[in-house]
Amino acid sequence: MKKILIVTVIVTIAGFITASDSFLQPKLQLHKTESQKQNSESDNPHNLSPELKKALNCKSCHACEYPTPGNPCLLDCPRGSMISVYHSPKEGPEIVLINEMSENYGGVVFSHRLHAEMSEMTTGCEGCHHYNTTGPILSCKGCHENKRMRENVAIPDLKAAYHRQCLTCHKQWSYENGCNTQCHLQKGSDIDVRREQAINKIKGRSHPLLPEPTKMIWETNYEEGKIVTFFHDEHFQVFKIKCNSCHKNDNCIKCHEKKENVDFTKPVKIKKTFDDHHMPCVNCHDGNSCKKCHREGEMSPFNHGKSTGWALSGFHSRLGCADCHGNSMPYKRLDRNCTSCHKNFVKGTFNHSRTGLILSEAHLEAECENCHINKDFSKAPQCASCHDDKSFPKDLPGKRNR
Amino acid sequence: MKNLDRRSFLKVAAAGVSASTLGASQVKGAEIKLDENRIGVLVDTAVCVGCRLCEWACRTAHHLPTDALETYADDSVFKEFRRPDKTALTVVNEFENEKNPLLPIHVKTQCMHCEKPACVSACIVGALTKNQDGSVVWDGDKCIGCRYCMVACQFQIPTYDYDVSIDPQIRKCDFCEDRRKEGLLPACVNICPNEALIFGKRCDVLKIAKERIKRKPEVYVNHIYGENEIGGTSWMYIASKDFDKLKMATLGSSPAPGISEAIQHGIFAYFVPPVTLYTLLGTFMWVLKRRKEKSPEEIGDTKKEVIEEKKDEKGEEL
Numbered sequence: 001m002k003k004i005l006i007v008t009v010i011v012t013i014a015g016f017i018t019a020s021d022s023f024l025q026p027k028l029q030l031h032k033t034e035s036q037k038q039n040s041e042s043d044n045p046h047n048l049s050p051e052l053k054k055a056l057n058c059k060s061c062h063a064c065e066y067p068t069p070g071n072p073c074l075l076d077c078p079r080g081s082m083i084s085v086y087h088s089p090k091e092g093p094e095i096v097l098i099n100e101m102s103e104n105y106g107g108v109v110f111s112h113r114l115h116a117e118m119s120e121m122t123t124g125c126e127g128c129h130h131y132n133t134t135g136p137i138l139s140c141k142g143c144h145e146n147k148r149m150r151e152n153v154a155i156p157d158l159k160a161a162y163h164r165q166c167l168t169c170h171k172q173w174s175y176e177n178g179c180n181t182q183c184h185l186q187k188g189s190d191i192d193v194r195r196e197q198a199i200n201k202i203k204g205r206s207h208p209l210l211p212e213p214t215k216m217i218w219e220t221n222y223e224e225g226k227i228v229t230f231f232h233d234e235h236f237q238v239f240k241i242k243c244n245s246c247h248k249n250d251n252c253i254k255c256h257e258k259k260e261n262v263d264f265t266k267p268v269k270i271k272k273t274f275d276d277h278h279m280p281c282v283n284c285h286d287g288n289s290c291k292k293c294h295r296e297g298e299m300s301p302f303n304h305g306k307s308t309g310w311a312l313s314g315f316h317s318r319l320g321c322a323d324c325h326g327n328s329m330p331y332k333r334l335d336r337n338c339t340s341c342h343k344n345f346v347k348g349t350f351n352h353s354r355t356g357l358i359l360s361e362a363h364l365e366a367e368c369e370n371c372h373i374n375k376d377f378s379k380a381p382q383c384a385s386c387h388d389d390k391s392f393p394k395d396l397p398g399k400r401n402r
Numbered sequence: 403m404k405n406l407d408r409r410s411f412l413k414v415a416a417a418g419v420s421a422s423t424l425g426a427s428q429v430k431g432a433e434i435k436l437d438e439n440r441i442g443v444l445v446d447t448a449v450c451v452g453c454r455l456c457e458w459a460c461r462t463a464h465h466l467p468t469d470a471l472e473t474y475a476d477d478s479v480f481k482e483f484r485r486p487d488k489t490a491l492t493v494v495n496e497f498e499n500e501k502n503p504l505l506p507i508h509v510k511t512q513c514m515h516c517e518k519p520a521c522v523s524a525c526i527v528g529a530l531t532k533n534q535d536g537s538v539v540w541d542g543d544k545c546i547g548c549r550y551c552m553v554a555c556q557f558q559i560p561t562y563d564y565d566v567s568i569d570p571q572i573r574k575c576d577f578c579e580d581r582r583k584e585g586l587l588p589a590c591v592n593i594c595p596n597e598a599l600i601f602g603k604r605c606d607v608l609k610i611a612k613e614r615i616k617r618k619p620e621v622y623v624n625h626i627y628g629e630n631e632i633g634g635t636s637w638m639y640i641a642s643k644d645f646d647k648l649k650m651a652t653l654g655s656s657p658a659p660g661i662s663e664a665i666q667h668g669i670f671a672y673f674v675p676p677v678t679l680y681t682l683l684g685t686f687m688w689v690l691k692r693r694k695e696k697s698p699e700e701i702g703d704t705k706k707e708v709i710e711e712k713k714d715e716k717g718e719e720l
Contacts, residue, residue: 149587153602154610160449160597167451167596171505174475276501 087125087137089116095202097195100146101159106185108162109198117207121243122250128165140165212236217298225294234302240320246280310336336378353401363397371397436517440536440636441577442604443591444611445510447641447648448621450598452477452494452508456590460492460512463578463589483649486511488561491575492590497648507641509648510590510599513538513559513575514628515636518657524554529572536604536636537577545572556632556651556658577636604636611640633657 064073090113098108119127129137144161145152156164166183173179180186185194216230235241285292305311312319324341325331339345347368352359363371371381371392383390383397454474461468466489480496492512499507519538522530529544530551540551540560547570551560563570578588586592591601600607608629615622627645628638631653639645646652 148592148597153600153606154613156597159595163595164449164597168505171451174477175472176475 089113089120092116092125092137095199098162100141106187106191106195108183108185109195109202110183111202111205114202114205114207121210122247124244220294222294225291225296227295227297227299228293229295229299230293231299231301238302238321240322241284245283337375338377339375352398356400357396357398358401359398366397434532434534436532436536437534438605439603440534442536442602442607442636442638443588444600444602444607445637445639446598446600446611446614447507447509447639449596450494450508450510451596452480452496452506453595454479454494455593455595456492456510456599457490457494459589459593460575461490463581464491464576466490480506486513486559486561486574488563488571488573491573495649497643499643501642507643507648509639509641509650511557512590512637513577514557514631515575515577516632516658517634517636518632520554520556520632520658521551521560523658524550526550537579538574539576539579540572540574542569542571547572554658556653608638611638614640630655 058067062073064071067073092112094111094113096110096112098110115128116125119125125137140161141158144156144158146158148157148159150157167173170178170182173182185191185198188194213232216232218228218230220226220228235246236243281293300306316324321331324334334340344350345368350368352364366386369375370385371383373379373382373385381392381397383392383395387395455471458468458471458474460466477496483495484490484493486493492510494508494510497507497509499505515536515538516532517536519530519532522532522538526548527544527546529541529546530538531541532538547562549560549562549572551572552558552562560572560574562572578586578590581587581589587601588599591599600610602610608626611626611629615624615626621642622640623642623644625645626638626640627650628635633656639650641648
């Protein structure tokens with residue numbers, strides 16, 4: 001009864017505040033946890049940040065053309081695409097105690113932070129918290145019913161939700177070696193002691209940093225362009241690409257689970273299709289020709305000056321690729337005109353000394369176009385519009401400062 | 403006279419056949435009407451981890467001898483392909499996953515509870531019945547142990563107590579009929595830690611299967627095994643690998659008991675076999691009787707002729 005009252009209050013408040021948006025409120029209560037219900041209109045999924053408003057449209061959440069309060073026709077989860085706020089593993093709890101289904105077991109001590117650190121490299125938070133809207137991160141029991149026999153069987157029950165998260169990676173666990181030793185506490189009089197031990201074992205631990213490969217070279221079966229070189233370090237450090245944009249589908253058992261006769265010093269041979277091999281690259285390099293990667297010999301590291309003829313120095317060398325080239329792939333080619341990017345470079349606001357030349361007082365008065373014909377800054381400046389007998393770079397309109 | 407007899411025999415036979423076909427058309431019409439909300443189970447093999455808890459739960463629920471639960475973690479049983487037998491109504495098999503060898507595919511096998519079950523149609527005493535709720539169950543009191551059901555089943559499911567001489571049993575999954583009567587879920591569905599077995603209305607679980615394939619086309623093969631196979635089954639499967647590679651028979655969409663059922667049920671309907679049998683026997687007896695009435699003179703004549711001929715031959719020689 002209390003809950004219904006709170007829900008009604010929320011609906012009324014939201015209705016007053018956002019008259020146009022309020023009609024979508026009721027059904028959304030389904031996906032909220034207890035704590036969220038106490039918050040009022042701040043949880044309204046239509047109160048979106050400006051960036052998210054741009055990224056989402058009605059169809060991102062609603063399946064039908066005209067959602068109504070009675071039938072908001074919300075899309076099924078996962079809605080990973082909707083997640084806009086990313087959290088670091090440190091923000092989450094270090095340990096989570098799972099006790100919902102402890103009739104058979106004494107509960108589970110789950111090393112949440114360790115797992116969050118591991119998944120940061122692959123699926124990120126949404127790998128486990130796969131259904132999350134713009135609000136705070138939901139726990140499993142926020143959506144998954146603790147009942148096997150139920151009306152809506154499309155969403156797994158809580159027992160299955162927990163187990164699926166664990167067993168997708170820990171598939172090789174047995175009762176004696178895994179389930180009962182690593183996860184489920186066994187019932188008994190000393191359960192509190194054992195729980196304490198389990199907690200102490202995890203407390204303060206963090207996942208060791210993974211050694212990052214620098215350069216990888218593959219020999220392919222193709223006759224032309226046999227060698228493919230991949231600079232792993234460059235993609236991470238120079239191009240600033242996040243781990244999980246490539247490693248999204250990696251499974252932790254690649255490193256962690258041991259099965260007999262499997263040598264874990266060698267990578268597991270996984271049969272990949274043509275697509276499996278190429279997708280990680282094609283995701284970004286869609287417009288590039290095959291020859292970009294498939295070469296006759298080893299490739300040299302990326303050099304902006306060599307590849308484009310425009311060596312980056314000073315401020316430019318500190319920028320990320322996307323700062324100039326934008327986020328769309330492949331990167332768009334930029335011209336060398338300063339004002340293409342620096343729209344504010346006009347007379348009066350531009351400090352010419354940054355280019356390495358301090359203009360003399362007389363030249364400070366001149367318009368940019370007087371020397372830089374047609375405002376084309378990529379070409380050498382001309383003195384001819386004012387001086388008949390002077391030419392750059394023999395004569396300078398000031399002093400060099402470097 | 404002999405010609406006339408044959409003609410009359412053919413007449414009787416023709417009458418028998420027409421009676422049987424007449425019966426067949428009537429039997430087809432009397433098919434069981436399935437409930438709209440009939441039950442079904444979806445086996446999501448991409449979620450199954452091969453823990454074999456379902457095997458243990460099934461044995462326990464059906465009072466079959468079983469080892470301790472802990473022994474089921476032993477995955478050496480996966481070395482060879484297994485089928486349900488008289489000790490296990492369901493078994494889980496392991497298949498290679500080329501995409502990731504560390505995560506093999508597991509497939510549970512049990513009775514599929516066909517929409518149009520071949521075993522029911524093959525059973526000559528009605529020991530197997532298709533219930534309105536979709537389940538196919540066996541009645542030990544009616545069974546005569548002919549094992550026609552075993553031959554008829556396309557999935558090779560019914561098993562037989564060959565080593566029991568008195569009251570041997572046909573065994574197969576009964577969809578946990580007893581448990582469901584008590585308002586419980588089938589034992590395997592109830593215990594599955596990952597809910598790889600989804601129990602519900604057949605139409606609902608079919609929808610879930612379609613939704614899962616649609617949402618994760620990179621994971622699932624676009625095929626719901628059991629949706630249409632031999633007219634549809636109550637248990638349905640979705641998988642990340644082609645079903646023929648998971649040792650699941652490639653079957654068409656037409657139900658197994660089609661023409662055969664019509665003919666067979668026709669033959670057994672309306673006392674056709676006894677009527678035909680007694681008609682045949684009657685005709686045979688009648689023919690014999692007629693022959694006996696005639697025979698003494700006819701046989702005597704021929705004998706006399708033979709003796710006379712022999713005498714002539716001897717006379718010539720002499």
